[in-house]
Amino acid sequence: MAAAGAHGVAHHSTTGIDNRKLLMWIFLASECLFFGSLISTYLIFKGKSLVGPYPDEILDIPVTSISTFVLLMSSLAMVLAVYGAEHGRPRMMKLWLLVTILLGLTFLGFQVYEFRTFGHEGLNLATNQFGASFFVLTGFHGTHVGVGVLILASLLLASFRRSGLGREAGFHVEIAGLYWHFVDIVWIVIFTLVYLIPQ
Amino acid sequence: MATTAGTLPAVGAHSGLWSWLTTVDHKRIGALYGVSAMAFFIMGGIEAILIRTQLAVPNGTVLEADRFNQLFTMHALTMIFLGVMPLGAAFFNWFVPLQIGARDVAFPRLNALSYWVFIGGGLLFVSSFIFGGAPNAGWFAYAPLTSERMSPGSGMDFYVVGLLMLGLSSLIAALNFAVTIINMRAPGMTMMRLPVFIWMTLVVAFLLILSLPVLTVALIQLLFDRSFTTHFFSPEEGGNPILWQHLFWVFGHPEVYILILPSFGIISEVLPVFSRKPLFGYAAVVFAGVSIAVLGFAVWSHHMFTTGLGTVPQIVFSASTMAIAVPTGVKIFNWLGTLYGGNIRFTTAMYFAVSVIVLFTIGGVTGVMHATVPVDTQQQDTYFIVAHLHYVLFGGSIMGIFSGVYYWFPKMTGRFLHEGLGKLHFWLFFIGMNLTFFPMHFLGVGGMPRRIYTYDADLGFDTWNMVATIGAYIIAVGMLAFLWNFVRTMRQAPSAPNDPWGGATLEWATSSPPPEHDFDVVPEVHDRDPLWYNRDHGVTTPAAPAHLHIHMPPPSYYPLVLGGALLLMGIGVLSHLAVTALGVVIAIYAVWAWTLEPTD
Ligand SMILES: [Cu+2]
Numbered sequence: 001m002a003a004a005g006a007h008g009v010a011h012h013s014t015t016g017i018d019n020r021k022l023l024m025w026i027f028l029a030s031e032c033l034f035f036g037s038l039i040s041t042y043l044i045f046k047g048k049s050l051v052g053p054y055p056d057e058i059l060d061i062p063v064t065s066i067s068t069f070v071l072l073m074s075s076l077a078m079v080l081a082v083y084g085a086e087h088g089r090p091r092m093m094k095l096w097l098l099v100t101i102l103l104g105l106t107f108l109g110f111q112v113y114e115f116r117t118f119g120h121e122g123l124n125l126a127t128n129q130f131g132a133s134f135f136v137l138t139g140f141h142g143t144h145v146g147v148g149v150l151i152l153a154s155l156l157l158a159s160f161r162r163s164g165l166g167r168e169a170g171f172h173v174e175i176a177g178l179y180w181h182f183v184d185i186v187w188i189v190i191f192t193l194v195y196l197i198p199q
Numbered sequence: 200m201a202t203t204a205g206t207l208p209a210v211g212a213h214s215g216l217w218s219w220l221t222t223v224d225h226k227r228i229g230a231l232y233g234v235s236a237m238a239f240f241i242m243g244g245i246e247a248i249l250i251r252t253q254l255a256v257p258n259g260t261v262l263e264a265d266r267f268n269q270l271f272t273m274h275a276l277t278m279i280f281l282g283v284m285p286l287g288a289a290f291f292n293w294f295v296p297l298q299i300g301a302r303d304v305a306f307p308r309l310n311a312l313s314y315w316v317f318i319g320g321g322l323l324f325v326s327s328f329i330f331g332g333a334p335n336a337g338w339f340a341y342a343p344l345t346s347e348r349m350s351p352g353s354g355m356d357f358y359v360v361g362l363l364m365l366g367l368s369s370l371i372a373a374l375n376f377a378v379t380i381i382n383m384r385a386p387g388m389t390m391m392r393l394p395v396f397i398w399m400t401l402v403v404a405f406l407l408i409l410s411l412p413v414l415t416v417a418l419i420q421l422l423f424d425r426s427f428t429t430h431f432f433s434p435e436e437g438g439n440p441i442l443w444q445h446l447f448w449v450f451g452h453p454e455v456y457i458l459i460l461p462s463f464g465i466i467s468e469v470l471p472v473f474s475r476k477p478l479f480g481y482a483a484v485v486f487a488g489v490s491i492a493v494l495g496f497a498v499w500s501h502h503m504f505t506t507g508l509g510t511v512p513q514i515v516f517s518a519s520t521m522a523i524a525v526p527t528g529v530k531i532f533n534w535l536g537t538l539y540g541g542n543i544r545f546t547t548a549m550y551f552a553v554s555v556i557v558l559f560t561i562g563g564v565t566g567v568m569h570a571t572v573p574v575d576t577q578q579q580d581t582y583f584i585v586a587h588l589h590y591v592l593f594g595g596s597i598m599g600i601f602s603g604v605y606y607w608f609p610k611m612t613g614r615f616l617h618e619g620l621g622k623l624h625f626w627l628f629f630i631g632m633n634l635t636f637f638p639m640h641f642l643g644v645g646g647m648p649r650r651i652y653t654y655d656a657d658l659g660f661d662t663w664n665m666v667a668t669i670g671a672y673i674i675a676v677g678m679l680a681f682l683w684n685f686v687r688t689m690r691q692a693p694s695a696p697n698d699p700w701g702g703a704t705l706e707w708a709t710s711s712p713p714p715e716h717d718f719d720v721v722p723e724v725h726d727r728d729p730l731w732y733n734r735d736h737g738v739t740t741p742a743a744p745a746h747l748h749i750h751m752p753p754p755s756y757y758p759l760v761l762g763g764a765l766l767l768m769g770i771g772v773l774s775h776l777a778v779t780a781l782g783v784v785i786a787i788y789a790v791w792a793w794t795l796e797p798t799d
Contacts, residue, residue: 013382019305022378026408030370034412037446041420041431050437126428129437136423154791 024175028182031144035186038140039193042133049128058121060114061195067110068191071145074103075184082177086170090159093173097156100180104149111142134194141190144183151176221754223307224715228314229292230611236285239321241678243277246270248675251635255668257656267652268335269354273324275338276358279458280365281321283592286600287461288317288369291376291400293611297706297713298394300385300722305378307752308793313372315762320364323769327357330773334358337650339447339502340421342432342440347425353773359422360769366411366418367765373407376400385705387724391485394704395478398485399464402492406453406460409496414450417443422772441506448499456495458592459559460488462599463530466552469606470534472702473549474541477728480533487526487533494523504575513572520570527563531556546700547621551602554629558594562587565640580650583643589636598628601681606700613693613711620684627677634670638663703728708740716751719743752798761789 013019046055077099084092115135118124123131155176159165165172222228250270253262262270292310296303304310327333334354336344345355380393380401393401421443423429430436432443471478478484500508500516508516534556543549565587569575578584601624608616642663647654654660698707707730709718720741726732733740764786771779 014384014388015382017382019378019382022382023306023374026374026377030374030408030412033409034416037413037416037449041416041442041446044439044442045437048437048439124428125423126430129430132423132429132431136420136429140419150787154794 018171021171021175021178024178028178031182031186035137035141035189038133038137039190042137042194045129045133049130051128053118053121053123053127053130055130055134055194056198058118058123059195060117063110064114064191064195067107067114068187070103070110071107071184071187074100074107075181077103078177078180082170082173085165085173090164090169093169094156094159097152097159097173101149101152101156104145104152104180108142108145108149111138137190137194141183141186144186148176148180148183151179218754220759221311221756223303223311223752223755223758225292225296225304225307225310226611226713226715226717228310229289231314232285232292232317233289233611235318235321236282236289239277239281239325240283240286242325243274243282244675244678246274246277248671250274251668251671253652254654254664256665257654257658257661259653262652264652265332265335268650269328269333271650272335272337272358273328273333276324276334276361278592279338279454280362281324283458283596283600284365284369285317287403287458288313288372290396290461290465290600290603290607291372291403293607294706295376295379295397295400296383297610297709297717298397298704299380299383299388300705300718300724301379301383302717302721302749303752304375305383306375308755308758308798309371309375311755311758312761313368313375315759316364316368316371316765319762319766319769320361320368323357323364323766323773324361327354327361330357339451340443342421342424342438342443343434345421345425345443346433355421356425356773359418359425360772363415363418363422364765364769366415369407370411373404373411377404377408380404385722385724391482392724392727392729394464395467395481395484395488396461396464396704399460399467399488402488403457403460406457406492406495410450410453410457413446417446417450420446426772441503444503444506445499448502449496451502452499453492453495455591456491459595459599460491462555462596462602463488465599465603465606466534466555468704469548469552469602470537471728472606472700473544473546473552474538475544475701476537476541477703477731478533479536479539480529481727483529484533487529490526491523494519494526498523501570501575504572505579517570517572521567524563524567524570531560531563546605547616547618547625548602548606550622550625550629551598551605554625555595555599555602558590558598558632562590562592562594565590578643580648581643582639582647582649585649586636586639586643589632589639593632593636598632601625601628607706608688609695609699610706610711610713612689613695614688614691615695615699616684616688620680620687624677624680624684627673627680631670631673631675631677634673635667636670638666638670642667698730703731705729716747716749719747755793755796757789757793757796761786761793764789 013022015022077096081093081096081100084090084094084096118131123134125132125135155165155172159169219227219231222231249262250267253259253267292304295301324333331353334340334357335352336350336355336358340355340358343349345358380397384393420429420431424431424433424438430438432438432440434440467478467484498516498520500512501520504513504516538553565583569578569584569587605616605621608614642660645659645663647658647660654664693711695711697710699711700707705718705722705724706713708722720743722729722740725736725738732738764782767782767785768779769782771777771782
């Protein structure tokens with residue numbers, strides 16, 4: 001029964017794409033506009049801060065390059081997890097899910113460290129326009145990474161049940177992967193626009 | 200009237216409060232949306248009546264300035280977000296599955312969730328009147344008026360949290376309908392055979408999906424400004440109040456089409472059926488609707504001509520705004536072409552539908568007038584704009600929605616609204632709205648500013664204000680006529696046949712009201728007007744098998760729990776963050792339980 005829309009691999013759908021995958025794709029389109037607005041705000045306020053600290057005094061490109069590398073590697077781990085799930089290799093899937101989660105948490109750790117350092121150096125939400133737009137932008141990105149970690153951890157936890165992730169294991173992990181890669185790509189854009197392009 | 204009563208296994212309880220709280224049936228959710236939105240619509244109407252009563256005579260003393268500010272703000276918010284949008288959602292819920300030949304939407308539980316989040320956001324909005332005053336900075340909430348310093352009360356916090364919730368609800372619904380329309384069509388229902396109402400629903404869904412995130416970001420920034428010490432919009436600290444206007448109107452102008460396109464879709468169904476001929480220029484109507492939506496994202500700054508954009512942006516946005524008149528004109532001529540030479544039946548639904556063409560055209564023409572920058576500079580913030588927007592939103596959206604109510608009432612309830620009372624309702628609305636809003640053109644050109652809570656006697660505003668107020672009361676009487684009609688009709692026994700109007704689309708192929716599974720046999724579609732094709736080509740629908748084994752998704756209370764959790768998160772932002780934390784915990788639990796809940 002297609003209307004139930006939640007179980008059974010061979011769903012009938014007009015386009016042949018599973019409803020849930022289509023939902024995720026369209027949702028990510030909406031997310032593009034969400035991050036687009038946050039990034040635009042950051043760019044509009046670039047150079048408009050009345051007092052310091054200014055971005056070039058405080059952004060630590062080497063450290064953030066490492067955390068960016070970590071997040072990129074998490075996407076690689078995610079691909080391997082999807083491969084394992086889709087090819088009936090649950091142990092491979094579990095291993096790489098775990099690696100993805102750990103890399104995601106590492107990225108979040110870097111972000112906490114960065115926020116704390118900035119705080120000590122006198123930059124917070126109220127300091128200037130850079131602080132406000134930077135923390136809100138990267139904070140919401142971090143929240144998305146956090147939600148992704150929760151989703152992946154839920155999948156990992158559920159995969160230890162006797163039935164594992166069921167017949168649709170590959171599908172579930174693939175959908176989670178779509179979200180994860182999207183969040184990763186958004187970070188590449190943020191890293192380029194906020195950190196790399198000279199102020 | 201379910202023709203197969205008794206042959207289907209009962210799916211949960213079929214009546215009682217609990218069955219409504221846990222329903223995932225698109226028709227029941229549509230009914231919930233419809234009734235709640237009507238209640239909010241009446242609330243917004245009462246706010247309007249209070250405003251008009253205050254303005255009936257010079258130096259009115261019915262309302263104080265601050266209460267007046269709250270009322271015009273809440274009137275707009277109520278009508279837009281709690282009235283017209285959910286009334287559209289009611290029809291989407293009812294007729295998207297029925298018109299595309301599906302048994303439900305793609306995600307029945309998400310559908311229920313969007314309703315419960317809507318109710319949460321609505322209650323939050325309304326409760327602001329009790330808890331320290333409603334939002335009072337206009338529905339557009341221009342910075343820096345909304346800053347902590349300028350608006351110290353909690354009104355604007357209610358605005359932020361309420362709108363975030365309502366936006367979430369609309370986003371969930373839009374995602375659901377987009378997937379449903381793209382992916383759940385009956386065999387043979389190609390995109391270019393979709394009823395125009397479905398096309399307009401799809402366009403509205405994508406408008407919401409792409410514009411709501413921008414509003415969300417603006418609201419988050421306002422929330423941070425008010426509660427977490429940022430200065431996005433306060434100029435003295437380097438903030439930029441114009442940024443708010445850009446973000447708000449990047450959402451706000453598409454929102455205008457979100458409000459009007461459902462109505463365009465409805466009358467594109469009603470006009471052909473009561474002219475007994477197919478819609479004239481189907482493809483043109485569809486492409487016009489899509490191009491209105493695309494252009495709608497490129498015109499937002501016409502709300503900001505007086506902010507000093509500079510000449511080039513002004514010309515660009517002026518031209519793109521005028522360009523929208525082209526596809527809109529295409530639609531209007533196609534509707535006229537549908538009427539032309541038709542064998543017309545003057546039902547109440549038809550009265551309302553034809554009035555949309557007339558009234559929307561008036562609103563459209565004034566819209567092109569202030570697409571011109573120098574004209575807009577004169578008309579900005581005057582009653583001329585109020586006249587324009589009400590011709591579009593009342594004359595266009597509301598009249599179209601009531602056309603749909605009269606047209607689909609037999610399908611939704613199995614009962615006919617009384618035609619005589621319906622026409623009384625129509626004439627009271629039609630005369631009332633013209634009396635209310637036409638004089639506002641004169642008031643605006645005469646220089647009466649919007650949002651003033653009173654005016655002096657010697658300014659030449661007296662007569663037309665009195666006329667407008669009389670008109671508003673006539674609209675209210677019209678609404679009473681409708682309510683009386685509704686109550687009276689609902690007390691009768693159902694008597695409607697499957698297809699009382701000789702309709703062309705699939706919803707008329709099933710019983711009135713439809714069974715829970717909508718169609719005994721999923722229909723096969725051969726033409727743009729499937730029922731007319733079947734009639735003319737002698738195609739009979741295959742008889743239903745003696746024993747139906749149709750599995751419908753079971754009821755679920757997790758949408759209600761998750762909706763409640765989101766409401767708690769909202770209340771927490773307004774009171775204590777511990778409540779938000781509690782909401783987050785319940786929400787995570789609800790999502791988990793939701794995912795693991797069996798749906799077979
Ligand atoms: Cu506009």
